[in-house]
Amino acid sequence: MKKKTKFSGICSVFCLTITLFALPASALTLKSDSIEEGKILSLDQVFNSFGCSGKNLSPQLSWSEAPEGTKSFAITVYDPDAPTGSGWWHWLAFDIPANISSLSEGVKALQVPMKEGRTDFGSVGFGGACPPEGHGDHRYIVTIFALDTETLPVDENASGALIGYYLNSHKISSATITGIYSR
Secondary structure: OOOOOHHHHHHHHHHHHHHHHHOOOOOOEEEOOOOOOOOEOOHHHEOOOOOOOOOOOOOOEEEEOOOOOOOEEEEEEEEOOOOOOOOEEEEEEEEEEOOOOEEOOOOOOOOOOOEEOEOOOOOEOOOOEOOOOOOOOEEEEEEEEEEOOOOOOOOOOOOHHHHHHHHHHHEEEEEEEEEEEOO
16 A cells, blocks of 8 residues: 655646646637638729728628637727728727627628728728738738627727727637738
């Protein structure tokens, strides 16, 4: 019969604790039928103004594995390569209820209980890719945020930076897909 020591008891608790922390946690995932990671965007997600001729449809998105405590979601589309010194906000959708796990292509706030913010194009709603001609590849980072609040204290007139501040203040988890576009 093996004698149990104080050390073996501590080791059992310690080893169990390490094992529990080492178990893979579920991670928020984001998928799209409209955007393939690292691939060129279709004309469906290209703006239809500023010299661009696209359909200006928001991408189809679906997400899963929302972490415990998620009370709402938000989606942003951001171009960090825009020659502005601060990037370019293409979409700010927020206050999406926690029971929603997908948005269809071309969705509007009237079709889903969500709010949309003002983009850097100066309008509310999705604004597709439209980089300056000859400026090279631009990245369009689509991010889903799982948030610990049902609503953000902003409206459609808030700047992308202010909405981004609240998103990061209330973020539990996030996931991204990045599309590329140039002209």
